[in-house]
Amino acid sequence: MSKKRVLITGGAGYIGSVLTDHLLKNNFEVTCLDNLIYRQTSLFPFANNSDFNFVFGDVRNRKLLESMVNNFEAIIPLAAIVGMSACDLKPHDAETINRDAIILINELRNNNQKLIFPNTNSGYGTKTGDFFCTEDTPLEPITLYGKVKCEAEKYLLENEKDAVTLRLATVFGTSPRMRTDLLVNDFVLKAMRDGYIIIYEGDFKRNYIHIKDVARVFEHCIENYDSMKNKPYNVGLDDANLSKIELAEKIKEYIPKFKVICEEIGEDPDKRNYIVSNKRLLGTGFKTIFSLDDGIRELIKGYNILLRNNPHQNT
Numbered sequence: 001m002s003k004k005r006v007l008i009t010g011g012a013g014y015i016g017s018v019l020t021d022h023l024l025k026n027n028f029e030v031t032c033l034d035n036l037i038y039r040q041t042s043l044f045p046f047a048n049n050s051d052f053n054f055v056f057g058d059v060r061n062r063k064l065l066e067s068m069v070n071n072f073e074a075i076i077p078l079a080a081i082v083g084m085s086a087c088d089l090k091p092h093d094a095e096t097i098n099r100d101a102i103i104l105i106n107e108l109r110n111n112n113q114k115l116i117f118p119n120t121n122s123g124y125g126t127k128t129g130d131f132f133c134t135e136d137t138p139l140e141p142i143t144l145y146g147k148v149k150c151e152a153e154k155y156l157l158e159n160e161k162d163a164v165t166l167r168l169a170t171v172f173g174t175s176p177r178m179r180t181d182l183l184v185n186d187f188v189l190k191a192m193r194d195g196y197i198i199i200y201e202g203d204f205k206r207n208y209i210h211i212k213d214v215a216r217v218f219e220h221c222i223e224n225y226d227s228m229k230n231k232p233y234n235v236g237l238d239d240a241n242l243s244k245i246e247l248a249e250k251i252k253e254y255i256p257k258f259k260v261i262c263e264e265i266g267e268d269p270d271k272r273n274y275i276v277s278n279k280r281l282l283g284t285g286f287k288t289i290f291s292l293d294d295g296i297r298e299l300i301k302g303y304n305i306l307l308r309n310n311p312h313q314n315t
Contacts, residue, residue: 003051004183004222005029007048007072009059015214016177017042019076019227022215024051029165031072033057033064035081044177059101065108071157072293074114074222075186077102083181087145087249097147103154111161116221121167121207121234123150124274135167135232155230162229169207169236169276171214174302184208184247188299191251193307196259202245207236207276210290220286233281240292251257253297 006023010016011032017040023030024046028313031053032043046052057064059079069075080098081087087094102117109115124133125140139154141147149312156163172184183206190197216234221228248260 003027003283004030004074005031005065005072006076006222007031007033007069007075009033009075009077009101011054012043012177013037013078013082014175014177014179015171015211016078018051018173018211019078019215019218020046022212023219024049026219028219028303029053031055031068033059038177039181040177040208047150047178060096060104062104062108065104069108070110070113072113073223074116075105076116076118076218078118084143084145087143087148088211091144094144098145098296099148099152099155103155106156106159106161106163106192109161114222114225115156115161115163116218117153117156117163117165117226119149119165119167119232121169121255121276122146123153123234124276131274132154132277133234133274135234135280148227150298157230157232162225164225164228164230165232166217167232167234168214168220169209169234169240171209171211172292172299173211173290174298175211178302178306183244184295187248187251188255188296188305190199191255191258192300192303195257196261197248198242198261199248200262200264201273202248202262203243204273205241205243205275206273207278208240208242208247208292208295209236209294210288210295213237213290215289216289217281217286220284225282228284231280233284234278235281236276236278237288237292238278243290250292251296254300270311 006028012034020030021162033055035058053261081094123139123141123146125142139150153165157214252258
């Protein structure tokens, strides 16, 4: 039986490098397209795998995409300027990579190719913590990052070609291309490196998801594409709709000396504050297997390595 061929744009990134590993271990052929803007070497361990290929390039390069897009059964466009701050710093790149490149890929592929697009559940915007967000909840993004991602999703779901879109909760866990700015990863780092954290807007709730479950859900979408297509799906842990204070207290269970200080000294421009329902995804047969506790234990082990190499680790 031939292996399914998958193209991942941004494959050297935080999620991409974990997803590549997951798919290779599950009998897929994987090609990663990445411009290595952060000089990352996260894909280097796969160089000896005959089912892995790497293409250096920019996802906005139409000629390059024309030469390769139709060679794959499934396309997962992860290449993006990620997060509010990065998008505000590079608004042109945010628009052309996070939205326009998705439109380009969709134009070039045929409808027999599966497209699975990762959006963010930050698109729900400024809902209150008591508000229960389902996929039918109107999207009200307030950041450039949220807006361009939601515009790309809207285009795909309204287009004549089939697609699946995923509204990812805040991802946590270790990766060869590590990100310490994500909330769980950041809080655990501060607990280990600084021993304390100052929290403002501590009652604001967010939903969370382990990076390995994110990789698993992409595979799930490939395998169940026909029954899932043309719908958005929230992707998160139902038992991890937590406020910042609740998250810090959970970490404190593993690092008892962690001091949590609540002071209203700032304001988060990305005012996410809502409870998210993942019922639709669960209805497709997908179940998460990695808990918030698993992620905290994993991060503690990982930071024990990183902090010994760089005590000031913050990137």
